[in-house]
Amino acid sequence: MTASCAADLLWGVNGHPFTAYPGISIEQQLDYVRDLGMKSYRVNISSPDGATKLAELVKAGKQRGVQILPVITPDLDLDNGTVDDLYAQAYDLASTLVSRFKDDIRVWELGNEMENYAILMPCEMRDSGEQYNCSWGPAGGTETTHYFSPRWSKVSAVLRGLSDATIAVDPTIRKAMGTAGWGHRGAFTRMLQDGIRWDISVWHLYGGDPEDVFKFLxxxxxxxxxxxxxxxxxxxKGESQQADGLVETMTLLRRYQALYGVEAAHIYELLDEPYWAPSYEAFMGLVRLKKRGDGLWAPSGRKPAYDAVKKTIANGNAGSSSPTVSTKSLPPADHTSVPPVADAGAFHPCSLDAFDKSVFNHANQIAYAYCLILRRMPSPAEQWRAVVAMKKDPSIFPTLTKML
Structure with missing residues (x-):
């Protein structure tokens, strides 16, 4: 343990300048970022088609002392794409974007909450051959076994493609990768097991004290x-509650900065998106928006959270020294063990009486059919292939025909 006095965090905010709120110029958005005292603007980009707008944003950001953090969110067909094709498509996308901006953008976030696609869902098969309880909700993501292997293989392929391409362009460019938060720690262990390379661990936080997860990260x-x-x-639920909640979280982040190696934090998000109302997505901004008569959008005043965040950033780091923990150790042994993927031909006996026949989702229909006809449970890969086929043709008869 050592003592250190660190500079303040890199504060930033999220926005969607390429895909949302027409009528609000990138200059207006970046002026808000600078006025808040922030130094980073996180934006999503899904294809090379957005490169020209990204270049404009980078140029305008430099003029205001704001760096751009692009998060590459590939628009890929995860259900139907093969692992090899998904890897190649992700690699090509990252290679194109990172190559163009390698002198201007030195940190890229690769993927956004991609592990959500792989979370184990009711009635799906575990690698152990057991069926995940049909009466439960989605798995919590805390363990490696909480991810459905056929879908995780797709996620892993995309993440590896993005990372490998970035390294090929310039190995000194920093790669930020991680999860949606919500306890999804098991995805990091799977990433390590798959040999995915990254430099910054990403987490998302919407309430609560993050100390336990910071200890793990x-x-x-x-x-x-x-x-x-x-x-x-x-x-x-109220603009004052948002302001108070943000200040509370920012205070916690400063407290944990030196303890756990927290470098940066980006608020989600800069501008409200009222077109999502009544969903909470309409209320996440620091600035209100209103629709103009011509169908475009215009600012409609700063929310209390704007001024509260600006004041908190301006106050800066209190300068107190905090003990730090080493961030060079490997994950504890109980976080690195990943069970082998079940072989497609492995035999897992079943009992028709044990099935929850009240659940009629595709996963349960496939599992029941395998048990009825083949007297065994499907492997995760077999179940997923049949589920994807049923998404195109809801009838189970083609699947039954293949079994007979």
Whole structure:
């Protein structure tokens, strides 16, 4: 343990300048970022088609002392794409974007909450051959077994493609990768197991004290960036609650900065998106929007959270020294063990009487059919292939025909 006095966090905010709120110029958005005292603007980009607008944003950001943090969110067909094709498509996308901006953008976030696609859902098969309880909700994501292997293989392929391409362009460019938060720690262990390379561990936070997860992330040996955080629901239940909640979280982040290696934090988000109302997504901004008569959008005043955040950033780091923990250790042994993927031909006996026949989702229909006809449970890969086929043709008869 050592003592250190760190500079303040890199504060930033999220926005969607390429895809949302027409009528609000990138200059207006960046002026808000600068006025808040922030130094980073996180934006999503899904294809090379957005490169020209990204170049404009980078140029305008430099003029205001604001760096751009792009998060590459590939628009890929995860259900139907093969692992090899998904890897190649992700690689090509990252290679194109990172190559163009390698002198201007030195940190890229690769993927956004992609592990959500792989979370184990009711009635799906575990690698152990057991069926995940049909009466439960989605798995919590805390363990490696909480991810459905056929879908995780797709996620892993995309993440590896993005990372490998970035390294090929310039190995000194920092790669930020992580999860949606909500306890999804098991995805990091799977990423390590799959040999995915990253430099910054990403987490998203919408309420609660993050110390426990920071303790885990610190063991991965990489600095931590919160690339999304806000009060739960934003200002949906009141603008003053959002302001108070953001200040409380920012205070916690400063407290944990030196302890766990927290480097940066980005509020989600800069501008309200009222077109999503009544969803909470309409209330997450620091600035209200209103629709103009011509169908475009215009600012409609700063919310209390704007001034509260600006004041908190201006106050800066209190300068107190905090003990720090090493961030160079490997994950604890109980976080690195990943069970082998079940072989497609493995035999897992079943009992028709044990099935929850009240659940009629595709996963349960496939599992029941395998048990009825083949007297065994399907492997995760077999179940997923049949489920994807049923998404195109809801009838189970083609699947039954293949079994007979």
């Amino acid at each position: 610190a063991t991965l040996g990489r600095p931590i960036w919160l690339t999304e955080f806000n009060h739960p629901g934003g200002s949906q």
